[in-house]
Amino acid sequence: MISQADIANRLPITIAMMLGTIMTSLDTTIANVALPHVQGSLSASVDQITWVLTSYLIATAVMTPMAGWLSARFTRKTVLLWSVGGFTVASMLCGAAQNIGEIVMFRMLQGLFAAPLMPLSQAMVLDLWPPRQVAQVMSIWGMTMILGPIVGPTLGGWLTDDFSWRWVFYINLPVGILTFIGLWLFMEGGEQTPVRRFDFIGFGALSIMVGAAQLLLDRGPTVDWFSARECWVYLVVAGTALYVFAVQTLSAEHPFVPRALALDRNFVICCMFGLFLGVMMFASMSLLPPMMQTYMGYTALQSGIVGISRGVGTFFAMFFVGRLMGRIDVRGLMAVGFTISAIALWMMTGFDLSMDATPMVVSGLVQGFGMSLIFMPISLTAFSTLDPVFRADAAGIYNLVRSLGGSIGISIMQAIWTSNAAVAHAGMVEHIRPGDPVVGLAMPHIFDFSAEGGMGLAALNGDITRQAAMVAYIDDFKLMMVLSIVVIPFLLLLRPAKRAPEAVHAITD
Numbered sequence: 001m002i003s004q005a006d007i008a009n010r011l012p013i014t015i016a017m018m019l020g021t022i023m024t025s026l027d028t029t030i031a032n033v034a035l036p037h038v039q040g041s042l043s044a045s046v047d048q049i050t051w052v053l054t055s056y057l058i059a060t061a062v063m064t065p066m067a068g069w070l071s072a073r074f075t076r077k078t079v080l081l082w083s084v085g086g087f088t089v090a091s092m093l094c095g096a097a098q099n100i101g102e103i104v105m106f107r108m109l110q111g112l113f114a115a116p117l118m119p120l121s122q123a124m125v126l127d128l129w130p131p132r133q134v135a136q137v138m139s140i141w142g143m144t145m146i147l148g149p150i151v152g153p154t155l156g157g158w159l160t161d162d163f164s165w166r167w168v169f170y171i172n173l174p175v176g177i178l179t180f181i182g183l184w185l186f187m188e189g190g191e192q193t194p195v196r197r198f199d200f201i202g203f204g205a206l207s208i209m210v211g212a213a214q215l216l217l218d219r220g221p222t223v224d225w226f227s228a229r230e231c232w233v234y235l236v237v238a239g240t241a242l243y244v245f246a247v248q249t250l251s252a253e254h255p256f257v258p259r260a261l262a263l264d265r266n267f268v269i270c271c272m273f274g275l276f277l278g279v280m281m282f283a284s285m286s287l288l289p290p291m292m293q294t295y296m297g298y299t300a301l302q303s304g305i306v307g308i309s310r311g312v313g314t315f316f317a318m319f320f321v322g323r324l325m326g327r328i329d330v331r332g333l334m335a336v337g338f339t340i341s342a343i344a345l346w347m348m349t350g351f352d353l354s355m356d357a358t359p360m361v362v363s364g365l366v367q368g369f370g371m372s373l374i375f376m377p378i379s380l381t382a383f384s385t386l387d388p389v390f391r392a393d394a395a396g397i398y399n400l401v402r403s404l405g406g407s408i409g410i411s412i413m414q415a416i417w418t419s420n421a422a423v424a425h426a427g428m429v430e431h432i433r434p435g436d437p438v439v440g441l442a443m444p445h446i447f448d449f450s451a452e453g454g455m456g457l458a459a460l461n462g463d464i465t466r467q468a469a470m471v472a473y474i475d476d477f478k479l480m481m482v483l484s485i486v487v488i489p490f491l492l493l494l495r496p497a498k499r500a501p502e503a504v505h506a507i508t509d
Contacts, residue, residue, distance in 0.1 A: 009186040010128040016182025017121040020084050023175045024114045027056070027091075029152030029311075032285050033304045034165040036293045041165065044100040046290075047222045050414045051104045053286055054407040058214050059111025061403030062207045065256070065396030067116035069198050076124060077187045079116050081180060086113030088176025095169035119395060150311035153289075157304025165300075202248040202256030209241035210404065217411035221418045258393050261386075267394060269493050270382030271401045273334075276487055277374055278405020280341060280480060283413040284367065285310075288360070291473050295466045296353060309361040313368025321376045330377035331491045337373030338484050338491075344370060345481035349474050353466055381494055413476050421465075421472035428464050
C-alpha cells in the first residue's frame with residue numbers, strides 16, 4: 001500500500017529509484033569494455049572471462065520472479081533497501097577481487113541484489129503518480145534507462161584507461177549510497193500484505209536447472225564437452241532439475257510458474273522471441289569490445305566511444321516506436337526490426353582488421369535502431385491477451401527468459417568463436433611454408449620465415465592468430481544474421497494486440 005507520506009515525497013522517492021535504476025542499467029554495459037583488462041589482470045582465459053557477464057545475468061534472471069513475493073512478505077522499502085545496499089557492497093567486492101573465482105562470485109551477488117530493484121522501482125512509480133502523469137513520468141524513466149547503453153561504454157572505457165578496471169565497479173558506490181539514503185529518508189516502511197504460498201520446490205528446481213545448464217555451456221569448450229565427466233554431471237543435474245520443475249508445475253496448487261501462462265499463445269511465443277532478443281543484444285555487446293581491444297589495437301576508451309552508437313540508435317528509435325504502435329500491426333513492426341537487425345549483422349560480416357571505426361559505428365546505429373523496433377512491441381504483445389491477474393507473474397517469467405537468452409547467447413557465441421578461431425588458424429597454417437615468397441610479399445614486416453627464424457615465425461603466428469580470430473567473429477555475426485531472418489515467419493503465430501495493458505511500462509525494463 002502507498003501511504004500519504006509516500007505520495008507527498010514522491011518526487012525525491014522517484015529520483016532515488018531512478019538513480020538506482022541508472023546504476024543497475026549502467027552495470028550491464030559498463031563492464032563490457034573492461035573485460036580484456038580484467039582478463040589480463042586476473043590471468044583468466046577467454047572462456048573464463050565470459051563468466052563475469054553470464055554470472056550476473058543468470059543471478060538476475062533467477063531472482064527477478066521473486067521480487068513481487070519478497071515485497072509482499074517484507075515490504076517494498078525493506079526489499080529495495082536490501083537490494084540497493086547489497087548491490088553497492090557487491091560492487092565494492094567486485095572491484096577488490098583478486099582472481100577470476102572471486103569476481104564471478106561477487107558478480108553473481110550483484111545480480112541477486114539487482115534483480116528486485118528494477119520491477120519494484122517501476123511498480124512504485126506507477127503507484128506513486130496519478131494516471132494523468134504516469135505517461136510523462138515513465139517517459140522520463142525510459143530516457144534514464146537509455147543512459148546505460150549510451151554512457152556506459154564510454155564511462156567504462158575512460159575509467160579503465162585513466163584509472164583501473166576496478167573503478168568500473170567502484171563508481172557504483174557513491175550512486176548506491178545516495179540511492180540508499182534517499183529511500184531511507186523519504187520512503188515509508190509500508191505494511192506486509194498477505195501472500196500466497198511460495199513454491200520453493202519449483203523455484204529451487206528452476207534455479208538448479210539454469211545453473212547446471214549455464215555451467216555446461218561455459219565449461220564445455222574448455223574441457224572438450226562430453227569427453228569430460230563433469231559435462232555429463234551438469235547434463236544429468238540439469239535434466240533431473242527440469243523433470244522436477246515440470247512435475248511441480250503440473251501438480252502443485254500454486255506453482256512457481258502459473259499453468260495459465262503456458263496456455264496463452266502470445267505469451268509463450270513472445271517469451272521465445274524474448275529469449276532470442278537476449279541472445280542478439282548481449283552476445284553482440286560481449287563480442288565487440290574484446291575484438292577491438294585485443295585484435296585491432298583500440299584502447300578501452302576508444303572501444304567505448306564506438307559502442308555508444310548502439311545506444312544512440314536505440315535512443316532515436318524510441319521517438320518512432322511509441323507513435324507507430326497502435327497505428328500498425330506490431331507484427332509488421334517487429335518484422336521490420338528483425339530485418340534491420342539482420343542488415344546490421346550483415347554489415348558486421350564485412351569487418352576486417354585494417355578498417356577504421358566507421359563500419360562499427362554505422363552498424364551499431366542500425367542495430368540499436370532495429371532492436372528498439374522489436375523490444376517494445378514484443379513486450380506489448382506478450383501481455384496483450386493475458387488475464388491482468390497473471391501480469392506480475394508473467395513479468396517475472398518474461399524478464400527471466402530474456403536474461404537467460406543473454407547468458408546463453410554469450411556462452412554459445414563464445415564457444416563457437418573459440419572453436420572457429422582454432423579451425424581457421426589450422427586452415428591458414430596449412431597453406432604457409434617457410435620461405436614462401438607470397439607470404440613474404442603479403443607480410444613484409446615479418447623479416448624471416450625460415451624454420452630457424454624464431455622471431456619471424458612468432459610474428460607470423462601472431463598475424464595468423466589475429467586473422468583467424470576475425471574470421472571467427474565474422475562467423476558469429478553470420479550465424480546471428482541468419483537467425484534474425486529465420487525467426488521472422490514465426491511472427492505470424494502471434495495474435496495482433498487489440499489492447500495495451502495498463503501497466504505495460506512495468507514489464508519493459
